[in-house]
Amino acid sequence: MITSAGIDVMSLSDALEAAVDGEVRFDAGTRATYATDSSNYRQVPIAVVVPYSVEAGARALEVCRRLDVPVLSRGGGTSLAGECCNEAVVIDWSKYCNRLVSLDIAGRSCIVEPGINLDTLNALLAEHDLQFGPKPATHSHCTLGGMIGNDSCGSTAQAYGKTSDNVRRLEIMTYDGLRCWVGPTADDDYDEIVAEGGDRARLYQRMRALVDDYGDEIRERFPDIPRLVSGYHLEALLPENGFDVAKALTGSESTLVTVLRAELQLVPVPKAKTVVVLGFPTIEDAAAASPIVAKHDPLSIEGLDSILIGNEQRKRENPEALELLPDGDGWLMVELPGDTKDESDARARRLVEELKSFEPAPNSKIYDDPVQEQELRDVREAGLGSTAWVPGQRDTWEGWEDAAVPPERLAEYLRDFGDLLTEFDYQPASRYGHFGQGCVHCRIPFDLESEQGIAHFHAFLDRAAHLVANYGGSLSGEHGDGQSRGALLPIMFGDRVVTAFREFKAIFDPGDRMNPQKVVVAAGGRFDAPLGPTDNLRLGADYRPKVDVELHFSYPDDEGRFDRAALRCVGVGNCRSHTGGVMCPSYRATGEEEQSTRGRSRLLFEMVNGEAKDGPIQNGWRSTEVLDALDLCLSCKGCKSDCPVDVDMATYKAEFLSHHYEGRIRPAAHYTMGWLPLWARLTHLAPGLPKLVNALGRTKAARLGKRLGGVEPERPLPQFQEERFTDWFATHPAPAVAPNGDVVLWPDTFTDNFHPQVARAAVTVLEAAGYRVVVPQEALCCGLTMVSTGQLASAKRILARTVRTLAPYLASGTPLIALEPSCLAVFRSDGPELLPADPDMALVATRSKTLAELLLETEGWEPPNVARHAVVQPHCHQHAVLGFDADAELMKKADITADTVSGCCGLAGNFGFEAGHLDVSISVAEHDLLPAVRDAAPDTLLMADGFSCRTQLEQLGDGKRGMHLAEVLAAALEGRVAEPERMTRRPRIPQRTVDRALAAFPPRKP
Structure with missing residues (x-):
C-alpha cells in the first residue's frame, strides 16, 4: 500500500517492527482514534508508535528519517489548535515513557521523560514540598512533553510563568539524527560547542547567524506581554536573554525537534492559600481591576463572566460552588499564597480593602474552607466543558479561544472583542480566562458545516487577528498556533519575522518532516505555506x-441524533485522568487511548463519517474496530457525570451492539448473562434446584460450561439462595399500622436471587420508618442485562411490560424503592430514553427513589445511631445517574464516618464475568477499591449498595463481605453490631490469576 504522500506502508511497518521496542500500530482502529485532537481539525495518521522507552522512541524517529516519513510527537492529545493531528507517524509517549528520572531537592530541579503526567509528577514531588509551577486546567492528564511542546501556562502562570520559564534543559533529537542536551548558552559554552565541530556546532552557528540577521526585528515585533505563546521563541536566542536554546524550542509544537527528556525547574508548594472572589457589574470591570490585583502577587487571577456561570447552572455543574459567588455579572477569582493561613488571609483582606476605592467597587468574599476553595477552582477549570454543548444554545467551537493582550488593556480589548462577536452574530459567547495575564478564553458558535459559514468564520479570524495585533497582543496566549493560527502569524509579527520563523524551522527540519505544515513551513522546504485555519476541518x-x-x-x-452524540466529545481528555471520579476505568487500567471515553468517541465519529471522509472506518455499524474498542468499556456510566460534556458511552455502546448484531448470532455471554433473569427464574422452578445448580457451578466441569457460555473460567459464579426474597416476603406479615402509607420495593434479580438478606433488611428499615412494604408478585424485570448487552428491542418489550404493571401501584403517589443502583438507573435514565413517549415509564421514573432519598424525606424519622467507621464504595450508576448526596447525608445522621472510594469496582455487571475481561476487571479494582479495603482498620465496615461491588469484594477482598446501607441500618435498629460474618469458604479468584492481571495491567494511580 502506498499513501497519497507516496509512503510505502508495508516497508515502513516492517522497518518499525524490526527496530522499535514498543507497540507499532497501522490498524484502522488506532489510526481513527488518533485522527483528531481537541481541535476543529482531522488528519488520519499513517501509523502510531507507542514506545516502551525513550530509546525506542528515538529508534522510531531514525526509521522515519531513513524512509523520509513525517513524524508527530504527542503527549496528552488535548491540543485546541490542531498541532496534535497530522498525516504522519504519531509517537505517543504517554503510556510508557513517563518516569521521573532524577530529582535534585537542594537544587530544586528534576529530569523527566516526556510522557509523565503533571499531577503524577507533582504527587511524586509533594513529599519534598516541591512542584512544577505551571498548572493548566488539564493538569490531571496533560503530559510534561505536551506542556513543553505547547508552552503551557494555566492559572498559576500568574506566579510561576509559562512552561518555557521553568525549563532548564532539554534532551532533543532532530529529524536528521542529532541528539544532544540544550539550554542557556554562555559565550564560553558557545565557543566550546563550535570548537567541537560537527552537526551540533553547525546548528548553533546557524542559530547565532539567524539572531544576528533578525535581532532588531525580533526586539521590535515581539510583544512584551506575559502570555506570548504564538510563533517561535526567537527572543530567547537574543544575547541579552542568554542564547537559551531550550527556551527557544519550548512551544515549537513538535515542528522542530523531538524532546526525549527534560530538566525542569521546581518551586516550593505554598504552605497556605486563601481564595478571594470579587463580583463586578461587568466582565470589563473585572478585567480593569486585574492590574491592581496583580500587585498583590497572587498565584492566579481568573476571570469569569455571567455567560459561563449561566452555562454551568443550565448544565447543573458545581451547584454548591455557584451559590458561593458574590453578587455580580463578572468575577475575579484570586488565589493568594502565604507561609501561614493567617498570612494568606491577611493578604486577602488587604486586597479587598484596597479595592473598596476602585470604581466600581466589587462585592467580595474570602474563603477559608479548603473544600469550598476547591469547588471554586472547579468552576473555573470546568470552563471549556461548560461552554460546549449547552442545552438550548448554538453549538460552540474552538478556533479563537486563547488570544492574549497586555493586561492593562484587557478591559478595552474585551469591549472591542465583544463588539466584533456581535457584528459577526457570534453572541452569546462566554469570555473568561487568565485575566491577570490578559488571556481570554472563548468558545464561539461558528458555523463549520456550510461554505458560507466557513467563509464567515475565516473573515472573523482575519478581523480578530488584526484586533489583537493592534492591541500589541498574541494570537495565542496558551494553546499554541498549530493549524488554527499558523497562517495568521504575519498579521501579528510581519512578513520579516515570519521569514525568520521559516529559517529557524529550516535549521532544525529542512525537509518539513516534523509535524509538517503546522505553525510555519521551512524556508526552501517542500511546502509553500502552512495549512490554513479552514483546511482539514473535522466537519466542513x-x-x-x-x-x-x-x-x-x-x-x-x-x-435524537446519534451522529451528534458521537460528535459530543470535545477532546479535553478528563477521561485520561487517574484520580477522582469514576471515568474512565478501562483507561485507568490499560493506559490505552483507544480505551478512553475520548478514544471511543473518536471511533464512533469515524464510524458515522468514515465513508464520507474516506476514513479508516468503512463498515459502519458492522465495524470490528469499533466493537474492539467498546469491548473493554465497563458500561459504568462514569462518563455521563464525569465528562464535562456528558458523553454517555454506556448508552452508545448498547446502541452499537444492538445494530452490530442485528440479524446475527450474538456472543454466548449475551445469552448467558443477558438472559440472567430468565435463568434465575428457571433455577427456582423446583425445590433443591438452586442448591444443585450451585454445586454444579463448583465442579471441574463447570469450567467447560463457563467457556461455552462466554463466562470467564477463573471467575466464581454467584450463589443462588434457596429462599428468594420474594418467597420470604410472601409469608411476611404486614404491619398493623403504617402511618406513612405504602412503599413499593422493587425485587430486582440480583437482590432477590443472590442477596435476599439485603431486601429483608430494607423491609425492617422501611417498616420501622412507618411504611407498609408492597412487593409486586408478578415476574418482572427492568431489562438491565438486556440493555448492557445491547439487546435493546427485547429490553424495550420487557421494560414496557414492567412499567405497565408497576403503574397501578404508583398512581396514587406511592414511591418505588430500588435497592440495586443499576436497576434504579434504568428506571431513571435508560428507560425514559428507550420509551420516551410511554406515560407509564415517565411515572415510574418520577416515583422511583433510593432508600436514602425516601428516608430523608420521611417526616419525623431519624436513623439509628450506628457509630461506626466505614469504607464506602458507591455504585458507578449511583455516582453517575442517581447521585450519592442522600446516602452521604443519611450516613452522617446515623453517625457513620464514611471514607468514600472513588473509582469503579471493576466488576460492573456482566463486564467482569465475560471471558477476556478478568485482567482489566482486577486492575480496576486494584486502582481504588482494594487499596482502601487493605488500609482500613479491622473493625471498619465495608459498605456497597451494588451487587457487583459486593461480589467483587467477596472474590478479591480480605474475606469481609460488603454490606448494603439497608443491612447496616437494620442491624442498628435491632440492636445488633453491623458486621457480616467473615466468609471462610468464600468463592475467590486464585491469587496466581490476580498476580497475572496486575502484571499485565499494573495500577497507574500516582
Whole structure:
C-alpha cells in the first residue's frame, strides 16, 4: 500500500517492527482514534508508535528519517489548535515513557521523560514540598512533553510563568539524527560547542547567524506581554536573554525537534492559600481591576463572566460552588499564597480593602474552607466543558479561544472583542480566562458545516487577528498556533519575522518532516505555506454523517441524533485522568487511548463519517474496530457525570451492539448473562434446584460450561439462595399500622436471587420508618442485562411490560424503592430514553427513589445511631445517574464516618464475568477499591449498595463481605453490631490469576 504522500506502508511497518521496542500500530482502529485532537481539525495518521522507552522512541524517529516519513510527537492529545493531528507517524509517549528520572531537592530541579503526567509528577514531588509551577486546567492528564511542546501556562502562570520559564534543559533529537542536551548558552559554552565541530556546532552557528540577521526585528515585533505563546521563541536566542536554546524550542509544537527528556525547574508548594472572589457589574470591570490585583502577587487571577456561570447552572455543574459567588455579572477569582493561613488571609483582606476605592467597587468574599476553595477552582477549570454543548444554545467551537493582550488593556480589548462577536452574530459567547495575564478564553458558535459559514468564520479570524495585533497582543496566549493560527502569524509579527520563523524551522527540519505544515513551513522546504485555519476541518462543508438505522435510544440532548452524540466529545481528555471520579476505568487500567471515553468517541465519529471522509472506518455499524474498542468499556456510566460534556458511552455502546448484531448470532455471554433473569427464574422452578445448580457451578466441569457460555473460567459464579426474597416476603406479615402509607420495593434479580438478606433488611428499615412494604408478585424485570448487552428491542418489550404493571401501584403517589443502583438507573435514565413517549415509564421514573432519598424525606424519622467507621464504595450508576448526596447525608445522621472510594469496582455487571475481561476487571479494582479495603482498620465496615461491588469484594477482598446501607441500618435498629460474618469458604479468584492481571495491567494511580 502506498499513501497519497507516496509512503510505502508495508516497508515502513516492517522497518518499525524490526527496530522499535514498543507497540507499532497501522490498524484502522488506532489510526481513527488518533485522527483528531481537541481541535476543529482531522488528519488520519499513517501509523502510531507507542514506545516502551525513550530509546525506542528515538529508534522510531531514525526509521522515519531513513524512509523520509513525517513524524508527530504527542503527549496528552488535548491540543485546541490542531498541532496534535497530522498525516504522519504519531509517537505517543504517554503510556510508557513517563518516569521521573532524577530529582535534585537542594537544587530544586528534576529530569523527566516526556510522557509523565503533571499531577503524577507533582504527587511524586509533594513529599519534598516541591512542584512544577505551571498548572493548566488539564493538569490531571496533560503530559510534561505536551506542556513543553505547547508552552503551557494555566492559572498559576500568574506566579510561576509559562512552561518555557521553568525549563532548564532539554534532551532533543532532530529529524536528521542529532541528539544532544540544550539550554542557556554562555559565550564560553558557545565557543566550546563550535570548537567541537560537527552537526551540533553547525546548528548553533546557524542559530547565532539567524539572531544576528533578525535581532532588531525580533526586539521590535515581539510583544512584551506575559502570555506570548504564538510563533517561535526567537527572543530567547537574543544575547541579552542568554542564547537559551531550550527556551527557544519550548512551544515549537513538535515542528522542530523531538524532546526525549527534560530538566525542569521546581518551586516550593505554598504552605497556605486563601481564595478571594470579587463580583463586578461587568466582565470589563473585572478585567480593569486585574492590574491592581496583580500587585498583590497572587498565584492566579481568573476571570469569569455571567455567560459561563449561566452555562454551568443550565448544565447543573458545581451547584454548591455557584451559590458561593458574590453578587455580580463578572468575577475575579484570586488565589493568594502565604507561609501561614493567617498570612494568606491577611493578604486577602488587604486586597479587598484596597479595592473598596476602585470604581466600581466589587462585592467580595474570602474563603477559608479548603473544600469550598476547591469547588471554586472547579468552576473555573470546568470552563471549556461548560461552554460546549449547552442545552438550548448554538453549538460552540474552538478556533479563537486563547488570544492574549497586555493586561492593562484587557478591559478595552474585551469591549472591542465583544463588539466584533456581535457584528459577526457570534453572541452569546462566554469570555473568561487568565485575566491577570490578559488571556481570554472563548468558545464561539461558528458555523463549520456550510461554505458560507466557513467563509464567515475565516473573515472573523482575519478581523480578530488584526484586533489583537493592534492591541500589541498574541494570537495565542496558551494553546499554541498549530493549524488554527499558523497562517495568521504575519498579521501579528510581519512578513520579516515570519521569514525568520521559516529559517529557524529550516535549521532544525529542512525537509518539513516534523509535524509538517503546522505553525510555519521551512524556508526552501517542500511546502509553500502552512495549512490554513479552514483546511482539514473535522466537519466542513462536506460533512454528511450517515446513520442509516432506526435508533433505540431517543438522545434527548442531541436532537435524537446519534451522529451528534458521537460528535459530543470535545477532546479535553478528563477521561485520561487517574484520580477522582469514576471515568474512565478501562483507561485507568490499560493506559490505552483507544480505551478512553475520548478514544471511543473518536471511533464512533469515524464510524458515522468514515465513508464520507474516506476514513479508516468503512463498515459502519458492522465495524470490528469499533466493537474492539467498546469491548473493554465497563458500561459504568462514569462518563455521563464525569465528562464535562456528558458523553454517555454506556448508552452508545448498547446502541452499537444492538445494530452490530442485528440479524446475527450474538456472543454466548449475551445469552448467558443477558438472559440472567430468565435463568434465575428457571433455577427456582423446583425445590433443591438452586442448591444443585450451585454445586454444579463448583465442579471441574463447570469450567467447560463457563467457556461455552462466554463466562470467564477463573471467575466464581454467584450463589443462588434457596429462599428468594420474594418467597420470604410472601409469608411476611404486614404491619398493623403504617402511618406513612405504602412503599413499593422493587425485587430486582440480583437482590432477590443472590442477596435476599439485603431486601429483608430494607423491609425492617422501611417498616420501622412507618411504611407498609408492597412487593409486586408478578415476574418482572427492568431489562438491565438486556440493555448492557445491547439487546435493546427485547429490553424495550420487557421494560414496557414492567412499567405497565408497576403503574397501578404508583398512581396514587406511592414511591418505588430500588435497592440495586443499576436497576434504579434504568428506571431513571435508560428507560425514559428507550420509551420516551410511554406515560407509564415517565411515572415510574418520577416515583422511583433510593432508600436514602425516601428516608430523608420521611417526616419525623431519624436513623439509628450506628457509630461506626466505614469504607464506602458507591455504585458507578449511583455516582453517575442517581447521585450519592442522600446516602452521604443519611450516613452522617446515623453517625457513620464514611471514607468514600472513588473509582469503579471493576466488576460492573456482566463486564467482569465475560471471558477476556478478568485482567482489566482486577486492575480496576486494584486502582481504588482494594487499596482502601487493605488500609482500613479491622473493625471498619465495608459498605456497597451494588451487587457487583459486593461480589467483587467477596472474590478479591480480605474475606469481609460488603454490606448494603439497608443491612447496616437494620442491624442498628435491632440492636445488633453491623458486621457480616467473615466468609471462610468464600468463592475467590486464585491469587496466581490476580498476580497475572496486575502484571499485565499494573495500577497507574500516582
